[in-house]
Amino acid sequence: xxxxxxxxxxxxxxxxxxxxxxxxxxxxxxxxDLAEALGLPESTVYRKANDLGLLKTDAYLASEKSGRxxxxxxxPRMAATHFQPGQSPWNKGQHYDAGGRSVExxxxxxxxxxxxxxxxxxxxxxxxxxxxxxxxxTDDQALAPARxxxxxxxxxxxxxxxxxxxxxxxxxxxxxxxxxVNKITLDAVELVSRQELMRRNSVHTRLPPELAQLxxxxxxxxxxxxxxxxxxxxxxxESTPS
Numbered sequence: 151x152x153x154x155x156x157x158x159x160x161x162x163x164x165x166x167x168x169x170x171x172x173x174x175x176x177x178x179x180x181x182x183d184l185a186e187a188l189g190l191p192e193s194t195v196y197r198k199a200n201d202l203g204l205l206k207t208d209a210y211l212a213s214e215k216s217g218r219x220x221x222x223x224x225x226p227r228m229a230a231t232h233f234q235p236g237q238s239p240w241n242k243g244q245h246y247d248a249g250g251r252s253v254e255x256x257x258x259x260x261x262x263x264x265x266x267x268x269x270x271x272x273x274x275x276x277x278x279x280x281x282x283x284x285x286x287x288t289d290d291q292a293l294a295p296a297r298x299x300x301x302x303x304x305x306x307x308x309x310x311x312x313x314x315x316x317x318x319x320x321x322x323x324x325x326x327x328x329x330x331v332n333k334i335t336l337d338a339v340e341l342v343s344r345q346e347l348m349r350r351n352s353v354h355t356r357l358p359p360e361l362a363q364l365x366x367x368x369x370x371x372x373x374x375x376x377x378x379x380x381x382x383x384x385x386x387x388e389s390t391p392s
Contacts, residue, residue, distance in 0.1 A: 203296025
């Protein structure tokens, strides 16, 4: 939001195919590459991934693609700022109090999560933003809220076959997608590789050639519009006295 006019950037409305791409590839891909593919700023992709509870895999974070670990090991400027064994943080022993009436609504030490008015017990069902039926499987507070819930169709497949193999996903068979728990059965789902899932969701396979080309042109046009709008906002902010 600019300081002078209170102008807010338009909120991003995520399409189903964009969410699918994010869910499939965020864990083991560079966010910059995903942002480029989606025609969005990296910050927008990061925010949506956080909302969905998506995390990078340990293997990705340890790889050169992430850049974090390797730069930290090799760049002396970064190595110099690492915490050393036995080193204490600057705020050790200090207590922060937000003040005001915040004390009235704080969770007390040892207070169980189920006392929260918004708490739902393990086994509860919900339909997420993508229209997928999910079941709550844990109360582990170390996990992001979105990761405490698992899609029911995935649970059905795992109950019969065990853990899902790496680089694979469980999906509904054509015409069998449902949010009714009694209709989500083993014969309604299948295991596919993420490569195959990506192929199915590609505009090149879902649309006739003419429409696929139109979708590509539209994406290119949207990226150009977003870039021009960003540049215009930056020029406006730079020219407006603070």
